Amino acid sequence: MNPITPIINGLKITLSHLFKKPVTLQYPTERPKVAQRFRGLHALNVSHNKAKCVACYLCPTVCPAKCITVEAGEDANHDKYAARYEIDMLRCIFCGYCVEACPVDAIRMTGEFELANYRRQDFVYSKERLLEKK
């Protein structure tokens, strides 16, 4: 092959890009659209003004990273509810098994990906923080 041809081919590609819309996003002024199936920060679903979670302990059981802590409590009607629900995002591997295991559709994964923080304790998401996500 002519040794010049590959160089020309390469330059063609470069040249064509000069006339295309750039792929770079001007983050944070421009924000990406995350896919429906993206596995971001967890959220606890709400029904009848309270978390749907019944503290069945299936998510901490299935979690391969052992990052979920659930403690069940008994409410005034003797029903089971999650008195404590915590996810340690420093350990979480966003596998989504917790969502899959949940028998009552109480947990889902949101598109939220901006999880950087300054202190380790800020990575521990309590029930209150997980419920804030709509």
Added chain:
Amino acid sequence: MVNLTIDDKQVTAPKSATIYEAAKINGIKIPILCHDKKLKPFGACRMCLVEVEQMKGRQIPACTTPVTDGMIIRTSTPDIIKARKMVLELLLLNHPIDCPVCDKGGDCDLQNLTYEYQVNANRFSDEKFHHEIDYSNPLIERDMNRCVLCGKCARICDEIVSFGALTFISRGIETKIGCEFEGSLNCEFCGSCVSVCPVGSLLARPFKFKARFWALTNQKSVCSYCGTGCNLTLGVKDNKVLTTVYDENQGFHNGQLCCRGRFGYQFINSDKRLTTPLVRKGGALMEASWDEALELVATRLRGAGASAAALATPRLTNEELLLFKKLMEAAGSANYDHSAGYAHAALTKGFARSFGATASPSTILDIQKSDLLLVIKTDSYETHPVIGFEINMAVKNKGAKLNILSDKRGKLSKLPDAKTFVHTPGSEIAVINSLAKAILDEKLAAGSAVSIPGYADLEKALAGFTPDAVAVQSGLSAAAIKQLASDYAKAEKALIIFPVGNAYPGHNADMASAVANLALLTGKLGTEGSGVLCMAEKNNSQGAVDMGFYATSGLQAGQIMDGCASGAIKTLFLAGENPVVSYPNRAVVTTALDKVEFLVVSDLFMTETAAMADVVLPACSFAEKEGTFTSVDRRVQHIKPAIRKVGQSRTDFEIFSTLIAKLGGQAPAAPAAVFGEIAASAPGYAGMSYAALGETGAFAPVDITPAFVVPKTVAVEPAAGKLALVIGSVLYHNGTLSQFGEGPMYVCPEGYVELSRGDAAKLNVAENDLLNVTSAAGSTKLKARISSRMPEGVLFSPYHFGAAEINRVWSGAPVTWVTVTK
């Protein structure tokens, strides 16, 4: 043995086995919901259907069909699987599918079978039940909507516990399990029903919603309350003991437990546990380092000689007790004791002189092999409930006769054909002597008795104890005494059972000798099902006796208290003992502890006694340490830590070994080494090792050199216008430790005084009235409890409660005469 074929496999099984049992023995699993190996076959759930060729291939329940020779059985043909699937579909028709919120999820037989048989849909439809859920009880929650009517709860409550709190109510589709008049559960709360429930109908409330079954780590252990030596499985999660797990294959009792064994574990993770050493500075107990606290103790003990004394709770392990003894020897003192030398004199002194051994010659296993049980004090059920279950089963299943000699009636009196002989308090030794006299008079004594040393002396000494003479003082009729004597002597195998402990001052060395005389006279000793079983109170009382942790050359517990008061004892080391509450005569004990110069207490909790101490050392519970416990029948069992130590607490083993080192001695490094020493030196323990103990433990044999000893009797003079107060144990508590177990405290939260209906009417007292109980020693206020089991003129009060202060009234005499006013 019979030969049969199960699933094309040639197997053998005992003649008495059912098909289900034959399959189980041979490792073939047949699914079942209504079976427990302790219970009689019932055949309620229809899950265990199998095909038997000889029965024209019909499907029959395996759990109620006995095996016969040559049977050809198939356990899982397509037809059987189809039938089982339908049984599950029918059960799931009414059973709510609330597994995520049901605590039984993960440990549920119905859930497991539904999964195993892939019952994913239901061909039928019906309404779910709408029974009201019983939340009223603090220990047992009953949700009858989940019930599969296997009847295990009702059967265990009837067959083994003999309470009968639960039963089938209504018929047909309306059938459910309920309590009397469909009320709430009101029983002795042993939790046996909870343990056998295959679904989530009966749940342990203390464990409710705490964890899933699969998240628990199970650690086998031995119960730390009474001396029965029940085996436990502790369910541990996050370094906390969350529950006790039922295991039908555990121990002689097959996993059966009482209220405190099953629901009394909470003291292990109690928030009230001591976590740091405390040293008294300027009048108040302040936190200190271990070094500082132990150095202080060592300074006091160094060269203390006879001015130092020690009292230990018989809840310490054998190894710790031996080390404690070594510590006192290093300090130069022989003043050490536990309740054995004090309240367990029956063993240390009575049996020692009558049997030449300091242990019961019989075992718990003898109970079900006996023809006649002579139980002294109905309380033996309340002190050792699981031994009570054995008595229940011996009477109900094996047809053993039950005679009870007691100062009040109790649960055992309600057993079928039980005869209760109610004597006046304090006359028990005289009555037992009169039994011996009656046996001699009726020529019912065994021929071998004459050759036992002391026979002539005994014969002479018993002359005054004719049934007629004793009848007057004991309140029994002479005919009853003669009847009891001939029943006992004529039974082929007869066993005497009696409890001893802190609250049984009348059950002393003389009582043990009197009882021993009976057994020796009739030759009912040394054979299976015959003998004497003395039941010491705490989990390692027998071990403390075996380790020799009682006064031999030094002072006894009572004398140690006197020594503290007089100034002779300057340093007192209490390991786990709480004498302010558990010893008689509180005023004397508190004065003694006030006077003693230096008081060291190692305990789990800030008890009434620890609050008076100069140094308090936080000790570990049984769940945090390693060692051995010896049960009342000398079964030596090994325990291992289930959790890490709480706070800075240390085991008594570590405390004692550090102190020995500080005193210049050399302590063995680990409990295993000490156990080696025990195996080499303690009688009966020879050749034992941790490895050989395994999970079932080992019996330390008892060698007997019999001798007749004339027991001393003390005449108890009735005081005019006064009532006799007897102290004892209640079913839900054991010592003072169970006050820190939430379960027992839910059921029996405070001390009380129990009196007969007659006395209540005379004194114009109603249930729960606050009564002033006054004796020569002191006075206290207690709530009244009126019951039909008390004879007139007799009061009963449990001794476990610090706040009840019954030991202000109770002086340590077998009977305390009291006046009662409103």
